[in-house]
Amino acid sequence: MPHDHAHDDHAHSLLPSDPALRVKALETILVSKGLVDPAAMEVILDTYERKVGPHLGAALVARAWADPAFAAALSDNANAAMQALGISGRQGEHVVAVENTPATHNMVVCTLCSCYPWPLLGIPPGWYKSDAYRARAVREPRKVLAEFGVTLPAGQSVRVWDSTAEVRYLVIPMRPEGTEGWDQTRLAALVTRDSMIGTGLPHPADAP
Amino acid sequence: MSRPHDMGGRKGYGPVAPEPDGIARPAAPWHRTALALTLAAGGIGAWTIDRSRHVRELLPDYARLSYYEKWLAALADLLVEKGLVTRAELAAGRADPAPLSPRAFTAEKVAPALARGTPYLRPGPAPAFATGDRVQTRSPAENAHMPGGHIRLPGYAAGKTGQVILSHGCHVFPDTNAHGLGEVPEPLYTVAFRSADLWADAESPADEVTLDLWQSYLAPA
Numbered sequence: 001m002p003h004d005h006a007h008d009d010h011a012h013s014l015l016p017s018d019p020a021l022r023v024k025a026l027e028t029i030l031v032s033k034g035l036v037d038p039a040a041m042e043v044i045l046d047t048y049e050r051k052v053g054p055h056l057g058a059a060l061v062a063r064a065w066a067d068p069a070f071a072a073a074l075s076d077n078a079n080a081a082m083q084a085l086g087i088s089g090r091q092g093e094h095v096v097a098v099e100n101t102p103a104t105h106n107m108v109v110c111t112l113c114s115c116y117p118w119p120l121l122g123i124p125p126g127w128y129k130s131d132a133y134r135a136r137a138v139r140e141p142r143k144v145l146a147e148f149g150v151t152l153p154a155g156q157s158v159r160v161w162d163s164t165a166e167v168r169y170l171v172i173p174m175r176p177e178g179t180e181g182w183d184q185t186r187l188a189a190l191v192t193r194d195s196m197i198g199t200g201l202p203h204p205a206d207a208p
Numbered sequence: 209m210s211r212p213h214d215m216g217g218r219k220g221y222g223p224v225a226p227e228p229d230g231i232a233r234p235a236a237p238w239h240r241t242a243l244a245l246t247l248a249a250g251g252i253g254a255w256t257i258d259r260s261r262h263v264r265e266l267l268p269d270y271a272r273l274s275y276y277e278k279w280l281a282a283l284a285d286l287l288v289e290k291g292l293v294t295r296a297e298l299a300a301g302r303a304d305p306a307p308l309s310p311r312a313f314t315a316e317k318v319a320p321a322l323a324r325g326t327p328y329l330r331p332g333p334a335p336a337f338a339t340g341d342r343v344q345t346r347s348p349a350e351n352a353h354m355p356g357g358h359i360r361l362p363g364y365a366a367g368k369t370g371q372v373i374l375s376h377g378c379h380v381f382p383d384t385n386a387h388g389l390g391e392v393p394e395p396l397y398t399v400a401f402r403s404a405d406l407w408a409d410a411e412s413p414a415d416e417v418t419l420d421l422w423q424s425y426l427a428p429a
Contacts, residue, residue, distance in 0.1 A: 010268065012284035014298040019277050020238040025301040026284060027245050029293055034306040035252060039315035041244035047322060048243065053231035090325040094376065096398075111216030111362050113261055114275065119325075123243070125232040129275045132221035138364065139217045140411045147223045158415040162216060164360045165379060165396055165420035166257075166328040192229045199226075 053122035054193035056087050057170060060120065061196065062188035064097075065175040075099065078170065082119070092119035092168050098161065099172040100198075105156050106171045107145070107198030109137035110163040117168035121193055128197065138162055148199045160198075171198040178205035212270040214349075217364035217407065242276040246283050251313025251321060254290040258386035262358035263289070332378025332393035336423055341372045343399060344429040345421065351383045352424065358386035361425045365417075368405055369429045373418065374398035381422055395423040 015022045030036035060082065064071040074081040078095040082088060095117060098106040110116065111134045116124040127133050136144050141158045145151070152158065161169045173195040179187060182205075190207070194200030234240045250260070264282040267273060273281060287293035297303040308314070313321070337343060347367030351357030360382050378393035385391050399421050404413035 010281075010285060011288035011295050011298055012267075012281040014295055015280075015284055015301070019242070019274075019280060020236070022277075022280050022284075023238045023241045023245060025298075026280065026287075027241060028301065029297050029303045030245065030249060030287075032305045033293070033297075033303045034308040035292055035312055036245060036248045037308060037312050037314045040248045040251065040313050040318050041241075043315050043318040044244045044247050044322075045240055047318070049231065049240075054229070088325065089323045090321075093325040093327040094329065094379075096374065109216075111364075112213055112360060113264070123232045125227045126235060126275075127224050127227055130224060131215055131218075131271075133224045134215040135218040135221045136224065137216075138417045139219075139407055141415065142411055144224055148226050158412065159400070160415070160417045161398075162362065162365075162417055162419045164362065165376075165382075165422070167376060167396070167398070167420050194226070194229070199224075 048118075048123050052089075052119060054120075054191075054196065055188070056085070056122075057117070057120035057193070057196045058188040058191035059184070060085060060087065060097075060170070061172055061191045062184040064172055065179075065187050066182075066184050071099075071172075074172070087119050089119035091115070092117045094165075094167045095120070095170060096167055097170045097172050098159075100174045102153075102156060102174075104159055105152050105198065106159050106161060106169070107137065107141055108161045108163060108169045108171060109134060111135070111138055112162075112164060115163040115166075115168065117170050120168075120170050121196060125193070145199060148194060150199065150201055171196050173202045176202050176205045211265070211349075211363060213265045214363045216362045239276050242280050246279045248313050249283055249287065251317065252292070252309075252311050254292060254311075255286050256385055257326065258358060258380070258382040259388075260286060261382070262386040265358065328380040329376075330378050330380060330391060330393035333395065333423075335375055335395040335397070337372050337375070337395070337397060337426065337428075339372050339375055342369060342429040343372060343397075343426040344369045345399075345425055346427065353384050353389055354387045357383060359383050361421060362419065364406060365401065365419050365421075368401055370399040370401035370405070370419075372397045373400045376420070379422070381424075383422075383424075397421055397423070397426070399426070 114129040349361040349366040376396040379396040380391040403410040
């Protein structure tokens, strides 16, 4: 197999193969060498376990639903619109918001790895990183949608965005009927993580 | 050549299993450490995202490893490749104590660095294509600068015809950047392909798949 330098010997095979032991060995080595600060690891975990998650994307979507000028700004330059809500960062440097319409349903995948808009949705769920999703989303999106309980109306086409570069896609789902006059907090509660990946739909207005 | 990471369109997989809404929960405690350790080590700045992707792709057991197992194996390989850790240290599972390196991603650097990210937009050549143009992707999907090297054109989209729908300016070119051959920015486009033009057995022929593709992957169609 063609290879470039340095990897024919795969240094990682020197470590224990059990992943829990492997990560412990790497952590021990890096911390004792002064290359990793354990306090930094805690800040990283606090960020992605408590602060950054789909509630941020939901706030953006709710504002777009409630404020047509913001929706237009989001469509024109998503990163500038995100800045207005204090959202930016790693794996979301170049965001494009794609709006669902009665004619087109959007859905996002990364077939080559697991690219995902972290600052808006947090760490990707396990299924997004699975071989099955990566393989199937581009070939049979409607079957995949059915596994999420989503059946699209006749006449609505599917556009699957395979994130092959550093552009990250956020799906703006259609605003549920019966939400006229709702404030942004109430609207945001309808927006699920999966509805912003395109494998789900927002909760309906009359959801319990 | 074998490209185990290039999964788009492969057959033989079972159903996708949805998960509860909200912030994704780690499936095992070691996943948390793998995430934090990989990001903390990445914060040293010794490698690019393109290099780290390629090192993951080169793992001989890629298809067998879970997501965070790929991260850990590639992290070990990168640390040795960049001279930060020795093979003897990996084999021993320990290293001589040293004070915190000035290169380390210290706690106070984390929030600003995560918020800043690593933008890939660069000055570069004017785009050769405009939105609406028909383009054909090159085939086979192989790196033109490094035999067997990193490339972001999936095999299922090689040699296919689509339409430019977005133009993103010039972005760092992974095919060179992953191999230390420079950023060599190129115009980046989103190209839409009809399902019927990608798959012989298209599920719904008028559906579309879009890909983000660099200019040198494309020719006028």
